[in-house]
Amino acid sequence: MTPMLEVEGLEQRFQLSKGLLDRITFKGGRPRLRNTIVHAVNGVSFAIAPREVLALVGESGCGKSTVAKTIARIYEPTGGRIRIEGEDVSAYGPRRMLPVRAKMQMIFQDPFASLNPRQKVRDIVAEPLLQQLGPSRRAEVRERTAALLSRVGLNPEQAGRYPHQFSGGQRQRIGIARALSVNPGLIIADEPVSALDVSIQAQILNLMLDLRDEFGLAYLFISHDLSVVHHIADRIGVMYLGFMVETAPRDRLFAMPRHPYTRALLSAAPTIEPQRKTVEMELTGEVPSALSLPSGCCFRTRCPFAWDRCAIERPALRDLGGGQSVACHLIDEPQRDRM
Amino acid sequence: MTAPLLSVRDLRTWFHTFAGTVKAVNGVSFDLMPGEVMGLVGESGGGKSVVGFSILGLIDPPGRIEGGQILFDGRDLAQLPEDALRRIRGREIGMVFQDPMTSLNPVQTIGRQMDEVLRLHTRLDARARRARCIEMLESVGISQAGDRLRAYPHQFSGGMRQRVVIAIAMLARPRLIIADEPTTALDVTIQSQILKLMRRQIAEEGASMILVTHDLAVVAEMVDKITVLYCGKVVETGPVREVIDTPAHPYTRGLIDSIPNPAHRLPRLNQIPGTVPDVRNLPAGCSFRERCPRAQALCAEKEPPLTPQRGGQHAACHFPVPATQTTGEPA
Numbered sequence A: 001m002t003p004m005l006e007v008e009g010l011e012q013r014f015q016l017s018k019g020l021l022d023r024i025t026f027k028g029g030r031p032r033l034r035n036t037i038v039h040a041v042n043g044v045s046f047a048i049a050p051r052e053v054l055a056l057v058g059e060s061g062c063g064k065s066t067v068a069k070t071i072a073r074i075y076e077p078t079g080g081r082i083r084i085e086g087e088d089v090s091a092y093g094p095r096r097m098l099p100v101r102a103k104m105q106m107i108f109q110d111p112f113a114s115l116n117p118r119q120k121v122r123d124i125v126a127e128p129l130l131q132q133l134g135p136s137r138r139a140e141v142r143e144r145t146a147a148l149l150s151r152v153g154l155n156p157e158q159a160g161r162y163p164h165q166f167s168g169g170q171r172q173r174i175g176i177a178r179a180l181s182v183n184p185g186l187i188i189a190d191e192p193v194s195a196l197d198v199s200i201q202a203q204i205l206n207l208m209l210d211l212r213d214e215f216g217l218a219y220l221f222i223s224h225d226l227s228v229v230h231h232i233a234d235r236i237g238v239m240y241l242g243f244m245v246e247t248a249p250r251d252r253l254f255a256m257p258r259h260p261y262t263r264a265l266l267s268a269a270p271t272i273e274p275q276r277k278t279v280e281m282e283l284t285g286e287v288p289s290a291l292s293l294p295s296g297c298c299f300r301t302r303c304p305f306a307w308d309r310c311a312i313e314r315p316a317l318r319d320l321g322g323g324q325s326v327a328c329h330l331i332d333e334p335q336r337d338r339m
Numbered sequence B: 001m002t003a004p005l006l007s008v009r010d011l012r013t014w015f016h017t018f019a020g021t022v023k024a025v026n027g028v029s030f031d032l033m034p035g036e037v038m039g040l041v042g043e044s045g046g047g048k049s050v051v052g053f054s055i056l057g058l059i060d061p062p063g064r065i066e067g068g069q070i071l072f073d074g075r076d077l078a079q080l081p082e083d084a085l086r087r088i089r090g091r092e093i094g095m096v097f098q099d100p101m102t103s104l105n106p107v108q109t110i111g112r113q114m115d116e117v118l119r120l121h122t123r124l125d126a127r128a129r130r131a132r133c134i135e136m137l138e139s140v141g142i143s144q145a146g147d148r149l150r151a152y153p154h155q156f157s158g159g160m161r162q163r164v165v166i167a168i169a170m171l172a173r174p175r176l177i178i179a180d181e182p183t184t185a186l187d188v189t190i191q192s193q194i195l196k197l198m199r200r201q202i203a204e205e206g207a208s209m210i211l212v213t214h215d216l217a218v219v220a221e222m223v224d225k226i227t228v229l230y231c232g233k234v235v236e237t238g239p240v241r242e243v244i245d246t247p248a249h250p251y252t253r254g255l256i257d258s259i260p261n262p263a264h265r266l267p268r269l270n271q272i273p274g275t276v277p278d279v280r281n282l283p284a285g286c287s288f289r290e291r292c293p294r295a296q297a298l299c300a301e302k303e304p305p306l307t308p309q310r311g312g313q314h315a316a317c318h319f320p321v322p323a324t325q326t327t328g329e330p331a
Helices: A064-071 A094-100 A121-133 A135-151 A170-182 A200-217 A228-231 A250-255 A260-268 A309-312 B048-056 B082-088 B110-121 B126-139 B158-170 B188-205 B217-220 B238-245 B252-259 B298-301
Strands: A006-015 A025-026 A030-035 A036-050 A053-057 A079-084 A104-107 A186-190 A218-223 A235-240 A243-249 B007-016 B020-032 B036-041 B063-072 B094-095 B176-180 B208-213 B224-228 B233-239
Touching: A030 A094, A036 A079, A036 A218, A036 A243, A053 A064, A053 A228, A064 A186, A094 A121, A094 B063, A104 A170, A121 A135, A121 A170, A121 A200, A135 A170, A170 A309, A170 B158, A200 A218, A200 A228, A200 B252, A218 A228, A218 A309, A235 A260, A243 A260, A260 B188, A260 B252, B007 B036, B007 B048, B020 B048, B020 B233, B020 B252, B036 B048, B036 B217, B048 B063, B048 B082, B048 B094, B094 B158, B110 B126, B110 B158, B126 B158, B158 B176, B158 B188, B158 B238, B158 B298, B176 B188, B188 B208, B188 B217, B208 B217, B217 B238, B224 B252, B233 B238
Parallel strands: A053 A218, A053 A235, A104 A186, A186 A218, B036 B208, B036 B224, B094 B176, B176 B208
Antiparallel strands: A006 A036, A006 A079, A025 A030, A235 A243, B007 B020, B007 B063, B224 B233
């Protein structure tokens, strides 16, 4: 079966300052050019099957949102391939992307910033569909808009209102209705519940899972919250400093995390049952700058197990079976793993 | 039995706006013992931050403390004039806020900001003040503290800035720390470092703390006691394990069930239906009744008082959740 989405060796770099003058610094009386390239995503590969939920987790600056935005082609990829249902769209311009956007839609984090405050809800939800169908089918679009609003739990009679008349949770429902309007197979959701209160968060997560079953959706779900990810994802990818360090099916990742960073992340995540915690591992220090990546393994500066090999050789993602892949030299030398 | 360090009695803090009076805190009472850590939890609009600000005397118009007492070590903070409060803030009550960038002055060095606290609140000379600042920075895990005193806030990362804020809060050895969402802006591995640090500092100094947060999981790992607020009122309060393991109020129960729990995953989360009502226009009786699965006719007539429950906690509910329904099973 063709995957809904396939990403191969995705790279994304950003030049921080464009001008030459901005980059000149003086060191010891000599002019030098400062390195201002942010290595946001460094060779990330994964695939999502139809109806599958893949979650990308990691801390701020790990590149998870950049991956999402690059796939949605908000950014131009610096390198690598993006295939939507087998079609390579990595080099498509805006015009050629238009039909592809009927297969792939996005839900954003901030329900206050992602809806045009001067547009009525009806027009917000209808816009992607009008782009696809053309203005001649306005009546059909209007009917579908009303159906979608009631499906996501909003009163279609309120379609003439503006976004500010709705609460955060309701606005996120509007964003979901807009994404569903073109009947996509893939929805990219970038932290869709992190701005919401827990009771509203639960409502939106339930809605997203119901819609997955009803419309046969696949999700690329970006989140920093491991308990949310555990609830919604079939498979989880853990990112650090623009690298994928581990991927595994949800239960396997939680039961036997292999990468030291995954273990630290699971151990650090607060739970309402702290007495049940199995992994105890505390990280020291902070994430290095993506302006100058460490040599070798991206995690070695904070890894309690790191040895000389980790500074020299960058570990590749290796298949351990059972759907789990890990990028860590500990796999070769398990005797160094003291936990 | 020892006397409580802080005793809040029937606190009412209202905001008089053009659109009506917002009773953000409306009759909140609780006690905090010396050395005790209490979590003040609830969703947006619950009034948890306003309780913290009221204790600190930081309520500005249109807000006003309309009534009640805030007894701190025998003095009623609600009655004290501003200059007396200023001597208490920073010295006896320390503060840690959510955003470490806005709670530090961007145009002053860390050292100057730390020194100011000691100049105002202690009689130490310059040399002793500097030594105390260095000692404090080191104890929050900032290395090369002597050099770092000359640095500005923007030269620190978010996690480091929050460490500095905690160091400043602890400088004058306060007896009470009020921390309002201290780790909400931080990443999870940094959050875990900061929480461990705060717990250690509090224990070492024998101080008490009120941790204001929306995150029940953080509370579960940090506090001795929980007070849950809903629409400006205490709906449940008690020892942390009792409240989380056998919540008596349906709102607490709903909050806990809303959090996905990796230890036992359910196909659907038990969501609380509806949204928080408009606080300017609360329903009669119990504020939660319109969202409550257990509500009956009585709930619309009479507001439930806080009453003792089996687990040792208190809850304000006419029909509390029975003990047999433990967390994680469907309601």
